[in-house]
Amino acid sequence: MTDFATSTAPADVVRRQYLASAAGDLEALHATLAPDVEWTEMAGFPLAGTYRTPGGVTSHVMEELVKEWNDWAAHDDTYVVDGENVVVLARYTAVNKATGKPLAVRVAHHFVVRGGLIVRFEQFVDTALVREAMSA
Template sequence: MTNIEIIQELYRCFREKDDDGFRAICSDDLEWIQNLGFPYGRCRKGAEAVIETVFKGNMREWEDFSYDISQFLDAGSTIVVIGSYAGIHHSTKKQMQAAAAHVYDLRGGKVCRFRMFADTKSMWDAMS
């Protein structure tokens, strides 16, 4: 698979809740960095931490949570994905949409680092 195909597979794993597929395309030393302004944003280490605290956490916090992709940018061992988050907060029932960029670094055909940059104001507005 090309690096873009690997990242497309990562999004498929997220959409279909395929945790084993996600584990298979991540390196053992995966770093998952969400910007600090993001709800629960911080750095997590390893695929298990991402599955439990990020993927499952998003599902606990939001209904119909998604990342809608508008563009993939190929920079060799780095793939940038431009898009936006969408969802409805479970408690407040408010909708949100937030522009975001995801930056993935790959090594040896595996995702070794994720960095997220998001406009989080609409998320916090929906949560309050």
């Protein structure tokens, strides 16, 4: 039996990424990402774009989310695994700092995991609901 903490199974790697993100543990998060990771936040999302390198992902996404939102969380509900592809059906919850409005929106995340590291990520989310929570 493989230990979850060291497993290279795609779903285990992705789960460790969610746990590290939730804990704010950037070192553990970086450990799940390939050096040349491509991380894409959906067009229309406030942080839209493709970011490369673990440092680029955390500085342009994770660190920015905490500036705009209180209690930002990605709740990973359902995993669908096909080889190196992991699709996670999830939810974002948070409260926007500027407006005080809550956010609760369903999302889908597509990860590609090779050699025990996330090499690609793509986010799918109803960006209108995110922007609504950000609008006064």
